[in-house]
Amino acid sequence: MQYNHLFFDLDHTLWDFETNSREALHDLYHLLSLADAGVNDFDHFHKIYLVHNERLWDRYRKGQMKVDELRWKRMSMALLEFKNGDESLARKMGVEFLNILPTKKALFPDTMEVLEYLTKKKYKLHLITNGFEKTQHHKLKSAGIDNFFKEVITSEGSNSLKPHAGIFEYALIKTGAKKIESIMIGDTPEVDILGAREAGIDQVYVNHIGSAEPVEATFTVYSLKELMAIF
Numbered sequence: 001m002q003y004n005h006l007f008f009d010l011d012h013t014l015w016d017f018e019t020n021s022r023e024a025l026h027d028l029y030h031l032l033s034l035a036d037a038g039v040n041d042f043d044h045f046h047k048i049y050l051v052h053n054e055r056l057w058d059r060y061r062k063g064q065m066k067v068d069e070l071r072w073k074r075m076s077m078a079l080l081e082f083k084n085g086d087e088s089l090a091r092k093m094g095v096e097f098l099n100i101l102p103t104k105k106a107l108f109p110d111t112m113e114v115l116e117y118l119t120k121k122k123y124k125l126h127l128i129t130n131g132f133e134k135t136q137h138h139k140l141k142s143a144g145i146d147n148f149f150k151e152v153i154t155s156e157g158s159n160s161l162k163p164h165a166g167i168f169e170y171a172l173i174k175t176g177a178k179k180i181e182s183i184m185i186g187d188t189p190e191v192d193i194l195g196a197r198e199a200g201i202d203q204v205y206v207n208h209i210g211s212a213e214p215v216e217a218t219f220t221v222y223s224l225k226e227l228m229a230i231f
Contacts, residue, residue, distance in 0.1 A: 003202070003231065005177035006118060008149075009162075009186030010129040013206050014111050014224070015139055020104035022046055027100050028093060037089060038082045045078060052077040057130075061161050061191070067132065071098065102138030107145070108208065110225040115148045117228055126151040128171050128184065130191070133157050151175050162186075163195025185227070189215045204230065 011017040028034070029042050039045050053074045059065045065073075072087075072094035079090055118125060127149050129136050133156040140146035153171040160166030172179065185204040186192025193215060196203045205217035206224065219230055 002181065003123070003183050004181040005124045005126060005175055005183075006231070007126050007128045007153075007171060007182060007184045007196075007201075009184075009188070009192050009206075010127050010136060010139065011131060012187045012208070013185065013192075014107060014115075014145065015143060016106040016108055019106040020101060020139075021050075023104050023106075024097060024101040025049060028097050031096060031100075032089070032093060037079070037086065038084045039079070040082070045082070048081045049074065049078040061130065061163075063161075067156070071095075098132070098135055102135050103142050104139075105143045107143055108224055110223065111145065114224045114227055115145060118231060119148055121231065123231060124175070124177075125149050126153065126171065126175055126177075128153045128162065128167060128186075130155045130161050162191045163198065165195070165199045168196060168199035168201060183218070189213070189217075193217050 008014060025046055026042060029039070029045065034045070056065065056070050056074050060067070060070050072091040075093040075097070076087060076090035079086065115125065125148050129152070131154055133154045136154055137146070137152060140149070140152070151171070151174050153167065153174060155161040155167060158167045158170040160170060172182065179200045183202040183204060184192055184196035185206060187206045187208055189205060193203045193205050197216070202218040204219045204221060204227065205215050207215070207220055207222050210222060221227060221230070
């Protein structure tokens with residue numbers, strides 16, 4: 001198969017979301033003096049936040065909640081675990097977190113080398129991400145990888161979310177790519193891989209975490225460097 005357009009996911013695939021999110025939350029914890037607001041254990045707060053964030057993102061992907069609600073409610077629910085119901089604080093946390101998060105720069109190993117390799121081989125690189133428009137562009141610039149991508153398709157910009165077909169169809173139209181020459185590269189089976197497959201696009205499952213769960217994908221890799229053996 002001769003691919004020409006490579007569509008990458010960003011968070012958890014290239015950009016190390018876990019590392020960056022933890023750092024941003026830690027900065028937020030000190031910036032807003034959350035210890036004084038009853039949040040007396042940052043590690044516990046971080047674990048609770050991750051649980052609520054994932055659950056609310058799932059609702060958002062299913063169209064069950066709005067972006068603005070997601071941004072502050074994940075903070076509010078984490079605060080409630082510490083018996084703090086201050087909605088104004090939760091909303092402030094939501095705003096400040098999105099100011100801090102995209103300044104973080106951690107990438108998965110070999111990200112830069114692989115992107116340079118693919119660019120030299122004349123592949124057209126794009127992103128398809130469920131993140132927010134402004135935030136995702138800021139992340140790319142902070143991490144120094146913005147120049148590699150010709151098009152950045154976000155859920156906000158396309159008015160659709162992976163795994164729904166709409167965001168993939170929008171990406172094909174915006175890039176002028178044909179399905180047969182395109183491939184989606186991402187880490188989440190039920191979002192990146194299933195979504196691309198149902199849209200008629202080949203997929204690379206990037207199994208960073210070494211999950212043993214079987215995933216039906218065109219290719220499976222366990223590190224980004226393995227992409228150099230495919231393309």
